[in-house]
Amino acid sequence: MAAVRELIRQGKRNLGLVCLVGGIPVDWLAAAGVIDRFIGAAVTMEQFGLCQQYRKAVERGKVRVEELSETALNARLGAGIRKLPFLPTRGLVGTDLIGINPNLTLIPDPFGGPPVVACRALVPDVALVHAHRADRQGNVAYEPTILWPDIGAMPKAARKVIVTTEEIVDSEVLRRHPERTILPGFIVDAVVEVPYGAHPTSFHPYYTYDTAFHLEWVKAARDDATAAEFLHRYVIEPTDQAAYLEAVGGAATLVRIREQGA
DSSP states (O other), rough: OOHHHHHHHOOSSSSSEEEEOOHHHHHHHHHHTTTTEEEEEEEOOGGGOHHHHHHHHHHTTEEEEEEOOOHOOOHHHHHHHHSSSSSEEEETTTTHHHHHHHTTEEEOTTTTTEEEEEEEEOOSSSSEEEEEEEEOOOOOOOOOOOTTTTTSHHHHHEEEEEEEEEEEHHHHHHHHGGEEEEOGGGGGOEEEOTTTTTTTBBBTTTTTHHHHHHHHHHHTSSSSSHHHHHHHIISSSOOHHHHHHHOOOOOOHHHHHHHHHO
16 A cells, blocks of 8 residues: 555656555555456445446546456466466456456367367566565565465566565564574565555554445545545645655554454
């Protein structure tokens, strides 16, 4: 989220976004006019409802969508990682997505089985990653979670990797638990220390999502003018992460999301 806010502050435009399942960051990027393409499986804020600004941008033709299943997107990224032209999947067989997507095509199984879907390689220009800790050499470590140690295919497929992290530590700290270092420094291009950099989303086990802030955005996002005012207040005006955290409630908010996430 810290990287998303910086993209908006810098006035970036005409970016394509690759995301398996997107939520409030996709809504913000669409509302600010940063993205004009989306590749992914879904965009939703789950219990908080639809991403209204993203929905409006798609309906108005401002954002073009390439809808993929999770298996198809992982196949596209997997081919990019392996420098292959494509990888196959059966996840889309029988759907209309194959016929409308030039990056997918049905091919025969060379070993005599049923047809498979060839998914063209996808190599993002930049992957944005948030981590629990990293050292100055770009080695990135995560606390064990339910998904650990799978960080996903995105940073492995991308040409450049930018990591925001809750804290930058000495390499010796990472060596105490070497199994938690998921990304090696030689594939990371930049590391930025941003405490609470995932707010208002959750970052287990450090803190949970900020329910009140999500609800405030959901209300604002119904109208273009109030959405713009919201982004100006919380994204454009704060000059750094400390100013942003103060704007969203300061210490009281941080204590609340830490305690609820414990």
